[in-house]
Amino acid sequence: xxxxxxxxxxxxxxxxxxxxxxxxxxxxxxxxxxxxxxxxxxxxxxxxxxxxxxxxxxxxxxxxxxxxxxxxxxxxxxxxxxxxxxxxxxxxxxxxxxxxxxxxxxxxxxxxxxxxxxxxxxxxxxxxxxxxxxxxxxxxxxxxxxxxxxxxxxxxxxxxxxxxxxxxxxxxxxxxxxxxxxxxxxxxxxxxxxxxxxxxxxxxxxxxxxxxxxxxxxxxxxxxxxxxxxxxxxxxxxxxxxxxxxxxxxxxxxxxxxxxxxxxxxxxxxxxxxxxxxxxxxxxxxxxxxxxxxxxxxxxxxxxxxxxxxxxxxxxxxxxxxxxxxxxxxx
Amino acid sequence: xxxxxxxxxxxxxxxxxxxxxxxxxxxxxxxxxxxxxxxxxxxxxxxxxxxxxxxxxxxxxxxxxxxxxxxxxxxxxxxxxxxxxxxxxxxxxxxxxxxxxxxxxxxxxxxxxxxxxxxxxxxxxxxxxxxxxxxxxxxxxxxxxxxxxxxxxxxxxxxxxxxxxxxxxxxxxxxxxxxxxxxxxxxxxxxxxxxxxxxxxxxxxxxxxxxxxxxxxxxxxxxxxxxxxxxxxxxxxxxxxxxxxxxxxxxxxxxxxxxxxxxxxxxxxxxxxxxxxxxxxxxxxxxxxxxxxxxxxxxxxxxxxxxxxxxxxxxxxxxxxxxxxxxxxxxxxxxxxxxxxxxxxxxxxxxxxxxxxxxxxxxxxxxxxxxxxxxxxxxxxx
Numbered sequence: 001x002x003x004x005x006x007x008x009x010x011x012x013x014x015x016x017x018x019x020x021x022x023x024x025x026x027x028x029x030x031x032x033x034x035x036x037x038x039x040x041x042x043x044x045x046x047x048x049x050x051x052x053x054x055x056x057x058x059x060x061x062x063x064x065x066x067x068x069x070x071x072x073x074x075x076x077x078x079x080x081x082x083x084x085x086x087x088x089x090x091x092x093x094x095x096x097x098x099x100x101x102x103x104x105x106x107x108x109x110x111x112x113x114x115x116x117x118x119x120x121x122x123x124x125x126x127x128x129x130x131x132x133x134x135x136x137x138x139x140x141x142x143x144x145x146x147x148x149x150x151x152x153x154x155x156x157x158x159x160x161x162x163x164x165x166x167x168x169x170x171x172x173x174x175x176x177x178x179x180x181x182x183x184x185x186x187x188x189x190x191x192x193x194x195x196x197x198x199x200x201x202x203x204x205x206x207x208x209x210x211x212x213x214x215x216x217x218x219x220x221x222x223x224x225x226x227x228x229x230x231x232x233x234x235x236x237x238x239x240x241x242x243x244x245x246x247x248x249x250x251x252x253x254x255x256x257x258x259x260x261x262x263x264x265x266x267x268x269x270x271x272x273x274x275x276x277x278x279x280x281x282x283x284x285x286x287x288x289x290x291x292x293x294x295x296x297x298x299x300x301x302x303x304x305x306x307x308x309x310x311x312x313x314x315x316x317x318x319x320x321x322x323x324x325x326x327x328x329x330x331x
Numbered sequence: 332x333x334x335x336x337x338x339x340x341x342x343x344x345x346x347x348x349x350x351x352x353x354x355x356x357x358x359x360x361x362x363x364x365x366x367x368x369x370x371x372x373x374x375x376x377x378x379x380x381x382x383x384x385x386x387x388x389x390x391x392x393x394x395x396x397x398x399x400x401x402x403x404x405x406x407x408x409x410x411x412x413x414x415x416x417x418x419x420x421x422x423x424x425x426x427x428x429x430x431x432x433x434x435x436x437x438x439x440x441x442x443x444x445x446x447x448x449x450x451x452x453x454x455x456x457x458x459x460x461x462x463x464x465x466x467x468x469x470x471x472x473x474x475x476x477x478x479x480x481x482x483x484x485x486x487x488x489x490x491x492x493x494x495x496x497x498x499x500x501x502x503x504x505x506x507x508x509x510x511x512x513x514x515x516x517x518x519x520x521x522x523x524x525x526x527x528x529x530x531x532x533x534x535x536x537x538x539x540x541x542x543x544x545x546x547x548x549x550x551x552x553x554x555x556x557x558x559x560x561x562x563x564x565x566x567x568x569x570x571x572x573x574x575x576x577x578x579x580x581x582x583x584x585x586x587x588x589x590x591x592x593x594x595x596x597x598x599x600x601x602x603x604x605x606x607x608x609x610x611x612x613x614x615x616x617x618x619x620x621x622x623x624x625x626x627x628x629x630x631x632x633x634x635x636x637x638x639x640x641x642x643x644x645x646x647x648x649x650x651x652x653x654x655x656x657x658x659x660x661x662x663x664x665x666x667x668x669x670x671x672x673x674x675x676x677x678x679x680x681x682x683x684x685x686x687x688x689x690x691x692x693x694x695x696x697x698x699x700x701x702x703x704x705x706x707x708x709x710x711x712x713x
Contacts, residue, residue, distance in 0.1 A: 033455075034429040037422060153510075161512030163417070163443050165468055169450075238418065243450045246417045246443040248376075288411065288426070295374060295414070 009185070016181050024174040036173055040241055042281045043176035044234050047183045049261035049273035051230035054187050056259065057267035057316075058196065059223035060203030061130065062138045064255045066231050068145030069118040071250035073232020075158050077114030078167045078239040085110060086168050107170040111179070111236040118232025119225045121148065126224040130217060133206070142252055153247045163246035164239075171241035179237060183230045188270055190226070199223055200268075264305060266312025271319040276312070364407040365400070365661055367392070367651070368427030370438040370448060375415025380440040380640050384462055385410055386633055387644035388437055390625075391652065401655050409433060417447035424448040428455045434661035435459070437647050440640055442466030449476045456663040458670055460651050462644040465513065470689040475667050477689045479647045479678065480612060481713075483513060486588050487520025489695040489711050490561060490610050494586055495528040497697075497709055500558035504534040504583075506548060506572060508564040511540055517563035517588050533557050538568065545572050553581055565590040570599025577603035584608065592639050597703050604700050611696050612639040613680040614707050625679045639680070646678035681710075 028036050048066060055063050085106040092102065129140040158164050190196050198219050201209040210216050239245050261280060265272030283301065287294040309315065369388055372381030392406050400406055409431050411423035420439060427433045428451065435458045439445040442464040452459040453473035460477045461469060467482050481489075494500050503525055508514035522532055533555040536548035549572070552560060560576065560583050562569050569591050576583065587609035596604060615626050615636045625645065629637045653676065654669035655661060673685040681693045692713045699708040 032429050034425050037425045041418075041422070161510075161515075162466055162468060163446055165446055165472070242418060242421050242447055244417065244421075244447045246447065248415070248443055249417050285422070285426075292373065292412070294412070 009189075013181075013185065017178065020174045020177050020181075024172065028173050038282065038285055039173060040171065040176050040237075042278045043173075043180045044237050044241075045258075045261060045277040045281050046180040046274050047176075047230055047234040047237075048258045049265065049277040050180075050183050050187055050270055051227040051234070052258050053262045053265075053267065053270065053273045054190070054199075055223050055227040056262050057269065057273070058187075058191055058203065059199045059220055060267075061220055061224065062134060063141040063224070063227075064138050064252060064259055065125070065141035065143075065145035065148075066227070066258045067250040067252065067254035068141075068148035069122060069228040069231035070235035070238070070254070071145075071152060071245075071247065072121050072148050072235070073114035073118040074235030074239040074245055074250075075114075075152055075164065076117035076232070077110035077236030078164055078245055079158055080113050081106065081110045081168050081170070081240065082164070082166065089168075103168075103170050104175070106168075107175060107240060110170075110240065111233045114236035114239075115229040115233040118235070119229040122225040122228030123221065126221040126228075127217075130220045130224060142255070145250075145252055145255055149247045149250050159245070161247075163244060165244055167239050167243045167245065169240060169243050171237050176237055176241075179230075179233055183233075184270055184274065186226070186230075191270075195219065195222070203268075260302065264302070264312055266314040266316050268316040269312065269314035269318055272312055272314030272317075275314070363404060365402070365404045365655065366407045366409055366431055366433045367648075368424070368431060368433035368436040368438070369408060369410045370413050370420055370423045370427065370436065370444075371410070371440065372415040372444070373410075373412035375413075377415050377441055380463070381412075381415070383638055383640040384438075384440050384644040386629075387462070387637065387641035388648045390628060390632065390641075391645050391648035395652050401652055402659065402661075406652070413439070413444055415441070415444070417443050420444035420448045421451060424451050424459075428452065428457050433457065434655065434663070435651055435666055437462065437644070437651060439464060442469055445469050445476075446472070449473070452476065456667075458651070458663060458667045460647045460670070462647040463640055465516075467516075474689070475663065477670055477685060477691075479650060479683055479691045479693075480643055480680075481693060481695060482690055483516035484520045485713065486610055486695065487517040487522075487563070488524040489697075490517070490563075490586050490588065491521045491524035491528065491530070493608065493610070493697050493709065493711060494559050494561070494584075495525055495530045497711075498559070498584065500584065501530045502533050502555075502557045502559070503530050504552045504555060504557035504560045505532065505536070506545070506552065506560055506562050506564075507535070507537045508540050508568065509537045511564065513588075513590065514563045514565075518561070521561055521563065538564075540565065540568065542568065543571060545575050546578075549575055549579055549581075553579055557583055559584045559586055561586050563588045563590065566593040566596040567599060570596050570601075570604060573600040573603040573607060586610075589639065597700060600700075605702070607700050608697050608708060609700075611698050613642050614696055614698055614705055616705055617696075617707055621677065621679050642679035646676075646680055646683065649678065650676050650683060 052066050055061050089102050089106055125144045132140055153161055198214045201214055202216050202219055206216055261277045262273055265276030284298055287297055290297055369385060371385045372378055392408050396405050413420040413423050427436060436452055437460055439461055440463045445461045445464040446469055449472035453475050458475050463480045464478060465480055465483045467484060470476050470478055505518050507518040534552045536552055538545055562572050562585060569587050573585055585607035589611050591609040592611050625642055650673060655666055658665040658669035671685055676683040684692045686692050695711045696707055697709040698705045
């Protein structure tokens with residue numbers, strides 16, 4: 001039996017959710033807090049990498065302000081939980097229905113508002129700056145990221161320079177990978193649609209795309225807004241996991257880190273971003289035994305990877321299960 | 332062909348991942364020691380502070396191990412770098428607690444990183460002592476979080492008492508760095524306590540970190556005829572401010588906080604900072620026996636005179652080891668109780684008493700810059 005389109009996606013999504021729920025109950029208590037934390041950061045980084053890949057890899061817009069959107073989403077969702085949802089939950093109590101669904105529902109609301117705040121900022125910033133190309137756009141997005149950070153640094157009700165403390169701890173393994181899975185699904189389906197084709201056309205040759213009647217600015221802004229949305233949600237997940245936010249986490253170095261995930265995985269490859277984000281999150285942890293040589297080895301590995309595969313790990317391709325099957329048949 | 336190539340690279344990635352996981356499990360563990368975790372910024376923006384702090388802790392460990400360790404066991408120090416990033420601090424503290432199973436944690440100079448790590452230690456019931464995080468929120472995280480330095484509020488109050496009571500000066504001006512939380516904190520408490528003591532704040536001006544010209548603010552301050560200008564910023568701006576105050580021929584005393592503790596203050600300020608006072612945790616020129624021994628040992632081991640981070644961290648480690656000894660166990664709650672009962676513990680940076688809020692009550696030192704050297708002018712008790 002061969003399933004098509006919507007049914008297949010729906011079934012696969014349900015299977016994915018079921019697997020996550022089972023893993024959350026069995027694997028997570030088994031592996032302990034440290035490995036769980038590594039997994040959670042992998043999930044957050046996958047979301048960031050795939051959402052930036054939409055902007056950078058598919059639409060071809062060089063943005064280095066992703067950490068800014070992440071900060072905005074993180075602080076917005078944290079503020080909503082801290083000032084509104086947290087007290088509300090405390091008032092409703094932990095009994096019965098509210099005890100069971102209260103926290104997940106509150107986290108969903110917080111993440112959604114974080115995502116929306118980030119995408120609104122993406123829209124406001126995107127409309128004027130996406131007229132720029134290449135280096136100019138990079139510098140404009142860099143400036144935008146810093147503006148967001150400095151504004152937060154001077155906003156007292158989210159902690160200002162002291163940092164935002166006492167954020168409720170609602171993020172779980174299952175939530176992080178639900179968001180990562182959703183991000184992959186949305187980006188994948190978008191790319192396969194008319195809209196995705198238009199984005200790729202813009203990346204390949206903006207003038208030619210415009211000549212074919214594509215409203216290039218509109219598509220670029222759309223990619224930018226959607227990418228910002230997921231970055232904001234990822235920021236919210238981080239905030240509700242660490243229970244603490246400080247603007248030092250969202251400097252342009254963080255943006256560069258996400259750009260590295262995308263370039264290393266291969267611009268325009270979702271599986272590439274997923275693999276690169278996972279490997280580059282695990283690697284610094286695995287190298288802890290090397291002590292002060294750790295970051296040297298890490299950086300050297302980046303250089304080697306870029307020299308051997310300048311087009312990135314996946315080089316614009318996606319992983320297919322069929323790659324694994326012919327191997328056995330041939331041998 | 333293409334398919335073959337892509338596949339081999341996919342496998343290469345997988346091999347890397349497996350290698351990484353193997354390396355992760357390779358760190359070995361010895362059960363016959365007491366493991367203490369340290370997290371500090373060994374790389375990144377504030378690496379100098381982190382390295383200095385870690386060096387101080389290492390000195391304490393060597394001394395204890397030479398004397399036979401704690402409870403008959405040697406101390407094994409596990410030092411992790413957080414790259415000056417808050418989320419990395421959370422990562423390494425989770426690792427120290429769950430993978431290395433440390434008995435207690437020492438660390439972070441910067442409040443932002445301590446705040447990211449503190450909830451994790453609190454949840455796990457592992458005591459954490461920070462040597463130099465001055466943000467009042469740090470120890471409010473919970474009952475397992477302590478500090479051995481004083482807070483911003485205490486330092487501001489000390490400077491006010493020094494100006495009003497010790498120097499007898501009543502007309503005070505404040506020049507704050509508005510970009511810097513530490514500076515704002517100090518200024519707020521200075522103002523409050525000075526007014527309580529009956530002094531008058533005649534002028535409040537501000538600047539931003541990175542500014543180089545302060546003449547407008549200084550001219551405005553000069554118009555109010557103050558006796559003292561309080562400059563709770565960092566050394567670069569403090570040196571420049573002192574120079575520009577000297578240009579205006581004002582008869583004022585300059586007072587600063589521990590942000591002035593750098594050789595750069597005198598390098599930049601030159602003769603203009605002569606006679607200025609600032610509040611600090613310790614002075615390398617102090618003639619007390621403990622400070623002399625510490626500075627001599629530090630110079631012997633590392634080859635330079637330590638800044639305040641090394642002795643503060645040394646004190647934190649000494650206090651922790653003494654508490655573990657007293658607790659007679661490496662159980663988290665017993666160590667916590669022993670730390671919170673600390674009274675008049677003799678440290679390099681003064682005697683430490685842990686109060687009910689888990690903060691250190693200790694004396695502050697007022698230093699005066701005298702012919703380019705730092706001289707202890709006064710010791711102010713809490």
